[in-house]
Amino acid sequence: MSDSASASAACDTRAGLLDAFSRYLDLQRGLSAHTVRAYLGDLADLLTFLGVGEQEAEPVGPALASLELADLRAWLATMSADGAARATLARRAAACRAFSTWAFRNGLLEADVAARLRSPRADARLPTVLTPAQATALLDAAADAVAATAAEPDDGHGDPARARALALRDRAALETLYATGVRVSELCxxxxTDVDASRRTMRVLGKGNRERTVPYGGPAARALEDWLGARASLAAPEAGSALFLGARGRRIDPRAVREIVHRAAARAGVPDLGPHGLRHSAATHVLSGGADLRSVQELLGHSSLATTQRYTHVSAERLRAVYAQAFPRA
Structure with a gap:
């Protein structure tokens, strides 16, 4: 049996198709676990739209045999009418193209039906970005929360050591997010062993398994040192080598980090934001401080400079000031 025939046989059912596509995205494309989950969810939703039942053994052959570009456009149009964000529609269009190309190469589709599928233009707006003063206030509030554990040493379970460890963890996580601009998945x-305290750098594994080294400053270094001194009081046997731990002592998850950032913003009285907002704030402040785009691209782990260029609008005031100072006919 040929490779294409083998792939076709393995993908006769809904479960088989999703499993094979998942392995392709993970092993051959090297996409992040988050992106793989998103693309699989998109494909599952598309199959349902095409009339494929949600049972694992449901056959997918008839739906794939009749699949046309118009079907994909209708699927996206339905979601747009339901109020889906343009960024979501753009991702789902990308999932369609990835699936169509893979399915065509493996003989599951007679043509690459999504080759001409255009992505809706994603919103160019950035999430909430803090001013430098607001970022300082947020991090100062996290430090104050650590100090408060000395006066009220209780985590709700009558464990002072645990309460202090959680406060130190929160402060270290916030300082690291802002100092390095890492994504929440990268932080988790x-x-x-990824932290080089002597050089104040971190080894970060980003999207597409691309590794980069990012620096961090003195405040983050002190927060990390304090957290590592208390980490053992929170660590469970399953903690392994994880740098940041959740409340149960295992590797922290993105949801817990988002809660940490939201709580800190509320405590500091600054605009509410999530971890990605801190990442954008860091990029904005580094650019405003005079860094060039290529350096910021490397810091953030962007594969395309075009992604980094979204931050250039925040430097308009600085550019105007430099122009007025340096140009003789300003």
């Missing part, structure tokens, strides 16, 4: 994946 950090191991103890």
């Amino acid at each position: 994946a950090l191991d103890l």
Whole structure:
């Protein structure tokens, strides 16, 4: 049996198709676990739209045999009418193209039906970005929360050591997010061995398994040192080498980090934002401080400079000031 025939046989059912596509995205494309989950969800939703039942053994052959570009456009149009964000529609269009190309190469489709599928233009707006003063206030509030554990040493379970460890963890996570601009998934994946305290750098594994080294400053270094001194009081046997731990002592997850950032913003009285907002704030402040786009691209782990260029609008005031100072006919 040929490779294409083998692939076709393995993908006769809904479960088989999703499993094979998942392995392709993970092993051959090297996409992040988050992107793989998103693309699989998109394909599952598309199959349902095409009339494929949600049972694992449901056959997919008839739906794939009749699949046309118009079907994909109708699927996206339905979601747009339901109020889906343009960024979501753009991602789902990308999932369609990835699936169509893979399915065509493996003989599951007679043509690459999504080759001419255009992505809706994603919103160019950035999430909430803090001013430098607001970022300082947020991090100062996290430090104050650590100090408060000395006066009220209780985590709700009558465990002072645990309460202090959680406060130190929160402060270290916030300082690291702002100091390095890492994504929340990258923060959660950090191991103890990824931190080089002597050089104040971190080894970060980003999207597409691309590795980069990012620096961090003195405040983050002190927060990390304090957290590592208390980490053992929170660590469970399953903690392994994880740098940041959740409340149960295992590797922290993105949801817990989002809660940490939201709580800190509320405590500091600054605009509410999530971890990605801190990432954008860091990029904005580095650019405003005079860094060039290529350096910021490397810091953030962007594969395309066009992604980094979204931040250039925040430097308009600085550019005008430099122009007025340096140009003789300003």
